[in-house]
Amino acid sequence: MVRAPDLSGLDRPERVRALKAALATLDGGASPVTAADLRSASVPGTTPGGRHRSLPAAGKTGAAGVTAHSVVPVPGVLADCLPGGGLPRRAITAAADCPAFIIELLAAATGGGSHVAVVGWPELLLTGVAEAGGDLDSIVVVPDPGDRPFAVTGMLVEGMDMVVHRSAENVQINATQARPLLARVRRGTAALLVVGARFPAPAVRIGADVTAYHGVGAGSGRIRGFDVSLEIATKGTPPREVLLRVGRNPGTDDVPVGALRVPRIPDLRVVRTG
Template sequence: MRDAAAVQEVQRLRAQLERVQGRRLDAPVLPVHPAIGELLPGRGLRPGSAYSLGRSTSLLFALLAQPSQAGSWCGVIGMPGVGIEAAEHIGVDLSRLVLIPDPGPRWLAVTATIAEVLPIVAVRPPARAKDADVGRLAARMRERGSVLLVQGPWPQTEAMIDVDSPQWSGLGEGHGILSGRELTVTVSSRRFPVPRRNRMMLPASDGTLSTIPWGERGGENELEVSAMPPMRAVS
């Protein structure tokens, strides 16, 4: 009887949480590279959710790559320095990428409008948004099932994703050609008690994201769960 009562209580709490968040907790997620997916709640990007990112454009492209390849349109707003060739090398399908480099002072309204028609919208806010405006945008994202990727802090995010400790390979003693960059991707979310982090190549020698074989991770031979390092800008 106790087990049955516990199950009913869990179901009741889950239903209540789903009503508050406006989405099912077991709803399908948009796919991402497995190296990042194993760090995320649900192993992908949850429709109707917002994610806070560091300033790394490589990280942004890595998150857009598989959804765009799977047929999802992606919008990038307020990032005039975005490199199209770099995005393509990492795997973004440029035929499903919409760029709005300078949305002007009404950037939040532009973001909300784009979220009406595109399933993934990335934005770099030029200023802090009002709480009421953030709330209205969040409601619209949940209604449409869109994913919001924000470069910088953002309230009520599903997770915070950043990169740290980059190491370039390919250079000798003052000469050589850069062939890849090993770094740590860290994900912090209210859905698990401590942040998760993993080493990967971004970009790898072919320009894409790739995992690092366990024996080559410089001592990091398994998924790490540790305190989240400070956010740094790694492009």
């Protein structure tokens, strides 16, 4: 097992620095960087062009015993569907492989003051976080976690506010394999968001599909926003469907904006348009 440094007595920025230093010493070099260092990276995008502001983040008091301190902030429409109004800390959330949605989560979390790590997702265009009102300086990125990706994630969950772990393939994790990571999640401080890997009995499941683009009409125009259809399921409650609207939507522009509907296509991606 990869051991985390002693984080007792450290504030959040100090914890982040200690974790980055520890990751850099791993065999194979996990090579952590800050997302702000990737501003000019030319990689496949995840958000439409043009600046936009995310929906307000929320982390309110919810179910009995659940407070803002036990969750990580999320966009407001999603907060209304989650106990405590955010992603639960010390628990696993399974999310769909929808980069546009992940960018919005990162923007809401860092915009609310959280420190986040992204593991195993080198093509995720994190500059979209800044466009959505988030803070790139609050994101640590481990593009290639090597041959022990969950060991790297296990270290990070002990000191970050949220960790996004993406597996390139749809990996099935059984209960025995999940036990060491889950133990670290429970004694840590982070909400762990897994994409691709299938864990047994996650606390929350979130499905996400981009279903419409706004700003394009009659073959012309510029994408100014998009809709993400979400399905949220938590333990003991039936799934709920909500619509996350991102960017400049109909009703906020000086001129009418057309909506381009798109079918639900597996592995749909949103790419930067300018």
